[in-house]
Amino acid sequence: MVKRTRLQEDVCPVARSLDVIGDWWSLLIVRDALSGVRRFSEFQRSLGVAKGMLAARLRDLVAEGVLETAPASDGSAYQEYVLTPKGRALYVVVAGLRQWGEDHCYGPGEAHSVLCDVAHGQPVARLELKCAEGTPLGPEDIVVVAPT
Amino acid sequence: MVKRTRLQEDVCPVARSLDVIGDWWSLLIVRDALSGVRRFSEFQRSLGVAKGMLAARLRDLVAEGVLETAPASDGSAYQEYVLTPKGRALYVVVAGLRQWGEDHCYGPGEAHSVLCDVAHGQPVARLELKCAEGTPLGPEDIVVVAPT
DNA sequence: CAGTATCCCCCCTGATACTG
DNA sequence: CAGTATCAGGGGGGATACTG
Numbered sequence: 212m213v214k215r216t217r218l219q220e221d222v223c224p225v226a227r228s229l230d231v232i233g234d235w236w237s238l239l240i241v242r243d244a245l246s247g248v249r250r251f252s253e254f255q256r257s258l259g260v261a262k263g264m265l266a267a268r269l270r271d272l273v274a275e276g277v278l279e280t281a282p283a284s285d286g287s288a289y290q291e292y293v294l295t296p297k298g299r300a301l302y303v304v305v306a307g308l309r310q311w312g313e314d315h316c317y318g319p320g321e322a323h324s325v326l327c328d329v330a331h332g333q334p335v336a337r338l339e340l341k342c343a344e345g346t347p348l349g350p351e352d353i354v355v356v357a358p359t
Numbered sequence: 360m361v362k363r364t365r366l367q368e369d370v371c372p373v374a375r376s377l378d379v380i381g382d383w384w385s386l387l388i389v390r391d392a393l394s395g396v397r398r399f400s401e402f403q404r405s406l407g408v409a410k411g412m413l414a415a416r417l418r419d420l421v422a423e424g425v426l427e428t429a430p431a432s433d434g435s436a437y438q439e440y441v442l443t444p445k446g447r448a449l450y451v452v453v454a455g456l457r458q459w460g461e462d463h464c465y466g467p468g469e470a471h472s473v474l475c476d477v478a479h480g481q482p483v484a485r486l487e488l489k490c491a492e493g494t495p496l497g498p499e500d501i502v503v504v505a506p507t
Numbered sequence: 508c509a510g511t512a513t514c515c516c517c518c519c520t521g522a523t524a525c526t527g
Numbered sequence: 528c529a530g531t532a533t534c535a536g537g538g539g540g541g542a543t544a545c546t547g
Contacts, residue, residue: 250528250529251528251529251530252528252529255529262529262530262531263530263531263532263533265530266529266530266531287528287529288528288529289528289529289530290529
């Protein structure tokens with residue numbers, strides 16, 4: 212019936228979020244945008260994605276209000292893609308993914324990237340869970356730990 | 360060449376995370392698991408996903424170490440799926456998605472779900488950005504705001 | 508209930524060529 | 528450089544039937 216289950220109408224806010232930025236490339240585009248990437252070619256080089264896909268994703272993200280187009284800052288005739296406040300608010304999600312990846316997706320001693328560091332190489336704070344295992348979690352169980 | 364771009368070897372921790380839990384259903388499964396869902400049929404009912412897909416996703420998440428199987432707590436012969444510490448650590452990501460969805464994916468006055476509330480209906484704190492617009496963001500710019 | 512097996516369509520994705 | 532247009536394929540994803 213449905214080609215793919217749509218979550219736009221879902222009652223759960225997590226599902227609605229994933230409906231907007233849950234596909235394969237969107238969050239990587241947002242990650243790059245948070246790092247200051249603005250130009251089509253920069254996104255393409257960073258992501259290694261086909262031009263058609265990139266154009267489609269950028270168009271979708273603009274339509275969703277995550278990105279907006281702006282005149283090129285260098286005076287060229289093209290546009291740039293910059294995050295809206297809605298898009299910038301995804302920083303919390305990207306930072307969470309970044310930290311989780313660092314903690315659980317690398318072998319011991321394996322170096323992390325600094326190129327993709329959304330904090331631009333600064334020492335970063337961490338989001339820790341202070342809730343005991345087995346008990347329900349709430350956002351108040353998240354604590355921000357300053358870098359040592 | 361490649362059926363789909365793999366990010367497992369990518370140097371960026373965000374990309375590695377998305378390689379593990381970036382597909383359509385994984386984070387929704389984690390969301391339900393954080394809410395206490397453990398049984399196959401519960402996941403299926405909650406997600407409305409085809410059984411084949413659910414079985415594949417659960418298998419993948421177990422293989423990735425996000426979930427682990429455990430004997431059924433009610434004595435039946437089947438297994439249950441519970442989060443590992445690695446999986447529980449995704450709470451930060453799910454909470455971020457949930458909050459972003461609430462803030463940006465609902466019309467004015469439209470009610471949110473409480474069923475999918477990963478905090479089990481408790482009043483929840485919020486993660487706010489205290490960084491000024493236009494400046495680089497870092498995790499230290501995230502502040503946890505207690506419920507009013 | 509908890510899956511596995513099978514069928515099949517459609518869209519995602521990638522590659523290439525083309526335009527301004 | 529910044530896209531658009533087009534094509535081909537592979538698998539994601541749904542539905543159903545079947546098994547233990």
